[in-house]
Amino acid sequence: MMSVCGYRWYPEYTVEEQYRDFNQRQYICTVRVFPDYPGAEKPIHWSYGLGVTVDMAVQDAAYSMLTIMRARHALLQNSELCYVPASQSGEEGYISGVYFDSSMEDPLLQSTVEMLENRDRDARALRMELYATRARLWTALTQLAPVVQTGYGEMEMLNPVRTHLPAHVDWPAIGGVTPLRGPLLPPVRGPRPHPCPYGSQGS
Structure with a gap:
């Protein structure tokens, strides 16, 4: 898709870990797409992905970028990528799916297009449910922590x-080029109720 649109065939991904207590850490991925001409240093498009692992965050960002590019480039309508679901900014900042009427398609392709649209809806709904449930779990564990720390659990x-x-x-x-893990952030000042998952930090 990036080659058809005239971009560099390789995007740039940056993944950051968002530390959260109670083993609930997650990762946010930023993907940037650059134009395909020498010296281009500013991205044309960028998108974000969220995941509970690095791979999940990157795949989420890649899929989000794919659907955004599909919505913004009319030339993809007449390519082999025309059945990729499209998306635009929707409620509360979420990227919401944009679908077309598949009833006018060739009968051999109609059910395939409908399946793609339904799988896209499933993935979006499950992603929202996952992170809403994780947020509620983190709240419940925060309220449970004082009870456990007093010895009742x-x-x-x-x-x-x-x-x-x-x-x-x-x-x-x-895949791609993955550099070594960068340095940890400076130690948090003040009391920290839970240890860092990568061990104690030096001064």
Whole structure:
């Protein structure tokens, strides 16, 4: 799609970890698309993705960018990418899907187009449900923490283990050039109720 639109064939991804207590950390990915001419340093398009793993955040950002580009480029309507779902900014800042009437398509393709649109709706709905549920869980664990810390419960209650997906349904590896993990942020001043997941930091 990027080659058809006249952009560099490789985008640029930046992933940042958002530390949250109770083993609820998540990652936010920013993807930038640059024009395909020498010396271009400013991106034309950028989008964001959210995930509970690095791979999930990158895949979310890539899909979001794909649907945004599909909505903004009319020339894709007459290409092999015409059935990719499109999206535009919607309520509360979410990227909402934009669908067309598939009844005018070739009968052999009509059911395929409908399936793509339904899977896109499923993915968007499940993503919103996932992060709304995680926010409610974090609130509940915050309220539970004082009770556990006084000895009325096991500490494992405050750090639930994330679900590990089987290999055949896990997110695919993102590939590309991945630099080493950068330095940790400076230590937080004042009391911190929960340890950093990567161990204690030096002064």
